[in-house]
Amino acid sequence: MRVGILGFVGAGKTTLLGALMHHLARGGGKDSPLAYHGLEGADSFRDLFGYADALERGGWPPRTSTSRVAEYTLQLRERATGIVLELKLPEMSGELVEEIWRTDRIPGEISFVKDYRGLLLLIDATVIAPERTVAQYVHLLQALKRAQGFLRSERSSLPVALVFTKWDALPEEERDAPPEELARVLVPLLLDFVQSNHSAFKVFGVSAVGATDALGKPLLRDGRLKPISLLAPFEWALEETRRVAQPKA
Amino acid sequence: MPGANDPGYLCPQCGLPQGDPRCMHRSIGPIGARLKTPAVGTPGLATQLPPHASAPARPAESPDAIDVRGRVVPEGDFRITALGYEGCGKTTYIGMLYFLLVCGKLPGYRFAWSDSLRDLEEIRAQLHRPLQQGGPAFPPRTSRDKTIFLHLGLRRWEDDKYVDVYFPEFSGEDVGQVWTTGKFPENLSFMADMKGYIVFLDATSLTMANIGKTQLLFESLLAIKKTRSLEDPVAVVISKWDTVGDSVTPDQFVKDRLGGLAEWFEGHLAHYRTFGVSAVGAVRPILGRDGRPVKGPSGEPLTVPAPEPSDEPDGPLFRYRPKNVSRPLVWLLSELAGTGEPS
Numbered sequence: 001m002r003v004g005i006l007g008f009v010g011a012g013k014t015t016l017l018g019a020l021m022h023h024l025a026r027g028g029g030k031d032s033p034l035a036y037h038g039l040e041g042a043d044s045f046r047d048l049f050g051y052a053d054a055l056e057r058g059g060w061p062p063r064t065s066t067s068r069v070a071e072y073t074l075q076l077r078e079r080a081t082g083i084v085l086e087l088k089l090p091e092m093s094g095e096l097v098e099e100i101w102r103t104d105r106i107p108g109e110i111s112f113v114k115d116y117r118g119l120l121l122l123i124d125a126t127v128i129a130p131e132r133t134v135a136q137y138v139h140l141l142q143a144l145k146r147a148q149g150f151l152r153s154e155r156s157s158l159p160v161a162l163v164f165t166k167w168d169a170l171p172e173e174e175r176d177a178p179p180e181e182l183a184r185v186l187v188p189l190l191l192d193f194v195q196s197n198h199s200a201f202k203v204f205g206v207s208a209v210g211a212t213d214a215l216g217k218p219l220l221r222d223g224r225l226k227p228i229s230l231l232a233p234f235e236w237a238l239e240e241t242r243r244v245a246q247p248k249a
Numbered sequence: 250m251p252g253a254n255d256p257g258y259l260c261p262q263c264g265l266p267q268g269d270p271r272c273m274h275r276s277i278g279p280i281g282a283r284l285k286t287p288a289v290g291t292p293g294l295a296t297q298l299p300p301h302a303s304a305p306a307r308p309a310e311s312p313d314a315i316d317v318r319g320r321v322v323p324e325g326d327f328r329i330t331a332l333g334y335e336g337c338g339k340t341t342y343i344g345m346l347y348f349l350l351v352c353g354k355l356p357g358y359r360f361a362w363s364d365s366l367r368d369l370e371e372i373r374a375q376l377h378r379p380l381q382q383g384g385p386a387f388p389p390r391t392s393r394d395k396t397i398f399l400h401l402g403l404r405r406w407e408d409d410k411y412v413d414v415y416f417p418e419f420s421g422e423d424v425g426q427v428w429t430t431g432k433f434p435e436n437l438s439f440m441a442d443m444k445g446y447i448v449f450l451d452a453t454s455l456t457m458a459n460i461g462k463t464q465l466l467f468e469s470l471l472a473i474k475k476t477r478s479l480e481d482p483v484a485v486v487i488s489k490w491d492t493v494g495d496s497v498t499p500d501q502f503v504k505d506r507l508g509g510l511a512e513w514f515e516g517h518l519a520h521y522r523t524f525g526v527s528a529v530g531a532v533r534p535i536l537g538r539d540g541r542p543v544k545g546p547s548g549e550p551l552t553v554p555a556p557e558p559s560d561e562p563d564g565p566l567f568r569y570r571p572k573n574v575s576r577p578l579v580w581l582l583s584e585l586a587g588t589g590e591p592s
Contacts, residue, residue: 101367106315114315131351135370142362143317152362152402153324153411188353189360196361196404196411 001241002086003234004113007122008129008137009094012165012208016122017072017089018051018061019208019227020234024076025052026224032231034238037084040073048072055209055225058217071112078238085238088116100143101136114147117244118159118237121190125164125174125205129187138193145197152197159200159240162190163233167205169212179205200240204233319364321398323442327412327585329578330440332466333449334424334459338488338528340388342449343399343416344372345528345574350401352565355575358582361411362402369399376529376554377566385529385554385567396420396437405582412582415443428462433469441473445581447484452493452525454549455506464510471517482520482584484577490525491532491572499525520584524577529554530570 007013023029024036039045051061072089090113100106106113121137123129141160142152150156164179174182180203183191194201209218210226218225333339347369350360363369372388399416417437419427426434433440450463471479487499500523503511514521532552534542542550556567 100317104316104318106317108313108315111313111315131373132370134351135366138360138363139366142366143315146317147315151324152364153413184353189351192350192353192359192404193361196359196402 001083001118001238001245002088002116003118003120003237003241004088004090004116005120005122006090006092006113006137006140007165008124008133010127011122011124013089013122014051014061014063015055016163016165016206016208016230017048017074017087018055019225020074020087020230021048022052022055022225023227023230025049028224028227029231032235033079034076034085034231034235035079037075037077040075040086043070044072044074048074055218056220056223058213058220060218076234076238083238083242085234085241087234088112097136097140101139104143106143106147111147114144116144116158118161118241119144120161120163120233120237122163122165123187123190124166125182125186126166126169131189134187134189138190141193141197155199156197157199157244159202159237159244160194160198161201161233161236162187162194162203164203164205166207167228168207168210170205175205179203200244202233202236204229204236206230206233319400321364321400321415321439323413323415323439324402325411325413326444327410327582328443329412329414329445329447329581329585330443331414331416331447331449332470333451333488334462334466335419336390336454337449337451338486338526339416339449340372340399340418341376341528342486342488342526342574343401343414344369344376344388345569345571346401346578348373348376348569349571349574350403355403357407357575357579358403358405358412360401361404362400364400364402365398368397369401376569379566385556387529387553394420394422396423408586410586414578427466427469431465431469431472433473438473440470441475443481445482445484445585446470447486447577447581449486449488450507452487452489452502460507460510464513467513467517478517478519480519482522482581483514483518484581485514485521485523486577487523487525489527489532491527491530493525499523522577522580524573524580526574526577527572528574529556530572531555 005013005017029035039048054061070091072091074087074089076085076087077083078085090110092110092113096107096110119141121141145152145156145158148156148158162179162183164182167175167179170182180191182205183203191203205228207228208225208230210228211219213219331339331343346355347363349355350358351373353359375386375388378385396417396419399418401414401416403412403414404410405412423434423437426432448463448467451459467479471477474481485499485503487493487502490499493502497505502525503514503523531554533555535551535553537543545551554569556569559565559568
């Protein structure tokens with residue numbers, strides 16, 4: 001089961017993966033139905049452990065290079081069944097999203113995105129995304145749905161979650177509201193699209209690091225980050241992709 | 250030094266001549282093979298492009314690039330198209346519909362799809378152009394070599410029905426054919442499959458010639474539907490209604506100013522309703538350096554949208570006050586569903 005993580009520029013894809021790596025490597029998630037299973041590929045080991053290391057040192061992972069096309073793979077295992085969920089983080093630069101927008105083609109070097117069985121789309125909860133950027137990501141989701149052979153009037157079985165990052169940085173009253181309410185305010189076009197086109201969708205609010213210090217760096221307590229709802233989107237994605245994969249009775 | 254497509258060009262990586270099938274280097278490999286490589290993903294779908302709407306073939310940048318272009322093939326039971334000549338306000342109308350969807354404010358419907366997102370986003374950007382860049386503007390009028398279709402797919406909250414709405418921007422040639430022969434060109438014959446129509450009449454440009462052209466447009470529609478009386482619902486939109494004011498109703502306006510056309514509607518349209526619509530709410534003239542209104546080629550004063558500046562710190566730059574933008578569409582869809590206009 002392959003779940004792709006896509007995200008607006010600056011939404012925190014790298015930080016989320018680094019925090020997840022850190023969380024799992026330090027034995028977090030014991031209460032979660034998901035357990036760390038492994039990584040695939042030297043790039044994944046080098047970069048994801050590198051990002052986790054940067055966070056543990058109280059810094060942020062370096063900004064992702066935009067010139068590369070890569071795909072990290074992090075594997076999670078469902079404790080109860082042993083089913084493995086592969087999280088795929090494509091290095092998808094803003095330039096590539098722009099290219100798909102401009103040409104109506106998914107370039108060959110990233111055509112693997114059409115094979116994902118679930119998608120998590122990361123959005124920074126603390127900034128208002130420009131309308132054009134929102135439209136570009138709607139276009140990207142349209143492109144993926146079309147590449148998977150669906151008609152525009154039918155719903156795709158591909159589960160899609162909108163994941164608001166930096167949830168800890170929101171004002172308290174917004175943090176207490178359901179994430180879907182924030183989506184209705186910040187990205188109504190995207191929320192409408194997902195609700196209209198995907199049979200399974202959900203909106204999450206997560207914080208990869210949980211809190212930041214006065215200097216805006218990740219705040220560690222006893223050497224650990226305290227992420228908020230970090231595993232929730234992944235648990236949901238596993239559940240949904242498995243439900244879709246099950247043959248109908 | 251010969252270029253990649255010149256005879257005598259050798260691949261710098263393997264040294265094979267240009268076009269040699271053994272050369273596997275994709276950026277410089279056999280041109281024919283690259284062009285013939287089928288795009289992955291969409292063959293056989295109902296979204297195949299009819300010949301009239303096909304875009305020029307473009308070579309893929311790599312053999313397995315996936316073509317995800319939109320196709321003009323209406324889906325679902327509710328298929329609607331707009332009709333009206335250039336400058337009648339169709340493009341601004343669909344731009345404002347899209348803007349309402351971007352803000353999540355189209356009553357009863359939510360955004361589902363658009364095969365024209367780039368174009369709609371461009372129209373939205375024009376309507377919200379910052380003052381420093383010249384301020385809000387209408388979408389530019391361009392003469393087109395080929396009829397194109399702006400598209401919106403919507404879903405109704407109430408029952409989740411999918412709706413395709415097309416706004417054709419006719420090419421000069423296609424307009425010319427309707428005007429000279431009274432028939433839709435063969436390449437637009439699929440308009441006959443539509444189930445509802447929104448027809449635009451520009452309140453500021455009701456010359457005899459334009460009235461005649463509009464009536465001929467209806468006659469052409471009846472001809473491709475092979476009928477003398479249209480059963481499908483038609484929303485007649487009097488655009489730029491802000492220039493008329495609220496002293497008359499749209500029905501009264503049509504009877505007073507377009508009496509013959511109103512009679513024609515009565516005799517040929519089984520279900521129609523007239524709406525006064527202003528997509529942008531208010532306009533102002535463009536002033537030249539001498540302070541006088543700038544005039545267009547036909548002597549009409551050129552205008553730009555005149556929204557109020559918005560005071561929301563994080564909101565849009567301007568506050569538009571569109572009038573009745575969603576009503577024709579909502580009425581039409583209710584007619585198609587047989588539910589009558591929602592209260």
